[in-house]
Amino acid sequence: MAACVISRNSSMLSKFKLFRATAVVSTKSKSLSSTPRRDDDDAYVEKRQKKVYTRRGYDTEHLAEPMTAADLPAVRGEFPDFVRSSEEYRWVERLLPLRSIPQPPPGLPRQTPSGWAPPPASAPNLPYFVGRTRTHEYPVFYELRNSSRKLVKIKYVHGDIWAFAKDIQEYLEAKAECPVATQVHEVAQLVRVKGWFLDECKEFLFEKGF
Amino acid sequence: MMFPLRGVLCYNKIVSFTINYLNKISVHTTKALLELDHHHPVRTEHEVPQDLAPSVVIPQRHVPIITARKLAFSRVHVEARQAWVENMDRVEEEKIGMVDLHPDVFATMPRVDVLHENIVWQRNYKRISCATTKTRAEVRGGGRKPWPQKGTGRARHGSIRSPIWKGGGVAGGPRGPKSYFYMLPLTTRVLGLRVALSVKFAQNDLHIVDSLDIPTDDPQFLEDMADARNWGLSVLFVDDTDVISRNLAHALAKLPSHNAMPVYGLNVYSMLKHETVVLSLAALEKIEEKLLQNMHSFSAMPKTYAIAS
Numbered sequence: 001m002a003a004c005v006i007s008r009n010s011s012m013l014s015k016f017k018l019f020r021a022t023a024v025v026s027t028k029s030k031s032l033s034s035t036p037r038r039d040d041d042d043a044y045v046e047k048r049q050k051k052v053y054t055r056r057g058y059d060t061e062h063l064a065e066p067m068t069a070a071d072l073p074a075v076r077g078e079f080p081d082f083v084r085s086s087e088e089y090r091w092v093e094r095l096l097p098l099r100s101i102p103q104p105p106p107g108l109p110r111q112t113p114s115g116w117a118p119p120p121a122s123a124p125n126l127p128y129f130v131g132r133t134r135t136h137e138y139p140v141f142y143e144l145r146n147s148s149r150k151l152v153k154i155k156y157v158h159g160d161i162w163a164f165a166k167d168i169q170e171y172l173e174a175k176a177e178c179p180v181a182t183q184v185h186e187v188a189q190l191v192r193v194k195g196w197f198l199d200e201c202k203e204f205l206f207e208k209g210f
Numbered sequence: 211m212m213f214p215l216r217g218v219l220c221y222n223k224i225v226s227f228t229i230n231y232l233n234k235i236s237v238h239t240t241k242a243l244l245e246l247d248h249h250h251p252v253r254t255e256h257e258v259p260q261d262l263a264p265s266v267v268i269p270q271r272h273v274p275i276i277t278a279r280k281l282a283f284s285r286v287h288v289e290a291r292q293a294w295v296e297n298m299d300r301v302e303e304e305k306i307g308m309v310d311l312h313p314d315v316f317a318t319m320p321r322v323d324v325l326h327e328n329i330v331w332q333r334n335y336k337r338i339s340c341a342t343t344k345t346r347a348e349v350r351g352g353g354r355k356p357w358p359q360k361g362t363g364r365a366r367h368g369s370i371r372s373p374i375w376k377g378g379g380v381a382g383g384p385r386g387p388k389s390y391f392y393m394l395p396l397t398t399r400v401l402g403l404r405v406a407l408s409v410k411f412a413q414n415d416l417h418i419v420d421s422l423d424i425p426t427d428d429p430q431f432l433e434d435m436a437d438a439r440n441w442g443l444s445v446l447f448v449d450d451t452d453v454i455s456r457n458l459a460h461a462l463a464k465l466p467s468h469n470a471m472p473v474y475g476l477n478v479y480s481m482l483k484h485e486t487v488v489l490s491l492a493a494l495e496k497i498e499e500k501l502l503q504n505m506h507s508f509s510a511m512p513k514t515y516a517i518a519s
Contacts, residue, residue: 100506101508119286120286121286123287129287131287134507158287159287188319
């Protein structure tokens with residue numbers, strides 16, 4: 001945790017003005033950092049920015065003037081008091097990248113405006129369960145083999161994978177009105193469907209409650 | 211977060227885990243944990259009186275300790291696995307607790323193909339083959355036509371160092387140092403570790419211990435322990451850092467079949483080479499944290515980012 005050193009000695013303060021948080025980031029900037037914006041961010045920024053009245057109008061405090069020999073303490077080795085504070089570190093934390101993909105918050109509706117459905121809080125009452133990818137999307141992917149064979153792969157199928165294959169085959173055959181071939185790979189926990197039925201597979205998973 | 215207690219020498223290992231029924235107090239040594247639990251002082255290695263044998267100590271323990279771990283990124287549909295926490299201070303096995311294991315790390319499908327990929331990669335990516343042969347141009351001599359084209363009655367040749375000649379150059383042979391380096395995708399390597407741990411756990415070859423400290427530096431102790439507990443001929447001890455106690459270091463130095471490894475050295479080849487894998491609790495925490503973090507991170511994160519730890 002970084003520590004900011006703030007001088008408390010008023011005589012030193014009058015000699016040289018410390019660099020305050022004039023480089024504070026805009027509170028409206030959006031970043032994917034780990035620490036979310038707090039409600040008191042705007043008030044905090046206003047409080048920290050000291051408004052100075054100049055000929056141009058009210059202006060925020062500018063950078064400190066360069067230090068000269070006159071600013072050094074009279075007695076060598078005499079230093080002003082300071083306090084260690086990590087209060088300003090939150091501005092650094094906001095900019096740091098996330099270590100892991102965040103989990104979706106609880107209480108989201110089953111259908112969001114973008115069409116994305118959040119993962120269920122509990123498993124549906126079925127002999128199988130289909131997990132989500134690390135970005136919380138349906139694990140349904142296009143596959144093109146030998147530049148002509150069109151398949152759709154459904155991954156992360158736990159439980160009775162044969163029952164899942166049977167159910168999805170029935171669903172797709174009803175929609176396509178023609179036979180649909182499926183391939184089960186038990187060890188890799190995936191099912192392949194012949195034909196590019198990507199949206200239909202996603203709809204099937206949504207209807208089942210995954 | 212692990213901080214050394216005052217008075218503990220640098221050789222001692224520090225273990226930390228959370229105890230649910232003690233209101234989530236995080237305890238920093240097994241000694242302190244036991245004192246909390248049983249309210250009487252426990253003698254450790256450094257409090258043994260001088261008249262006793264120099265490196266034989268038996269801490270006192272009564273009831274098993276149940277440790278409930280909070281698993282990160284828990285799955286909706288899959289239950290956590292459980293494993294006993296065992297002891298390392300006696301030859302006889304003693305179950306001193308039970309821990310939850312994350313199913314994504316210890317209960318993946320036995321993907322033998324992924325294990326094979328990882329082992330082949332581990333063997334080959336370090337390989338630099340220095341095999342070199344000389345071509346007909348590099349072999350000494352052979353610049354002159356040995357005999358005229360016609361008239362001698364012999365086969366026609368242009369050089370005595372052509373590949374069909376004895377002593378001639380090699381056609382199509384190995385040429386210079388060759389690297390067999392390649393990198394498996396990170397997800398494949400992470401999956402390899404998960405599958406190896408799952409396979410070891412499923413076959414009862416994975417053991418969790420509270421601490422890897424042993425009471426004596428005699429290698430016979432480790433052999434007797436492996437014999438009594440059916441651990442097999444080779445044992446891999448995994449700790450969270452690369453510092454182990456003096457006794458364990460001296461004992462392992464004399465046993466080629468038993469090895470110790472920090473978490474950052476954990477690999478599929480070593481896990482499969484040794485019959486039994488023994489993890490300390492701290493190592494278990496670290497392994498799970500790292501593997502789960504990799505499973506739930508943004509893929510292909512650029513290394514220029516410096517993530518504050």
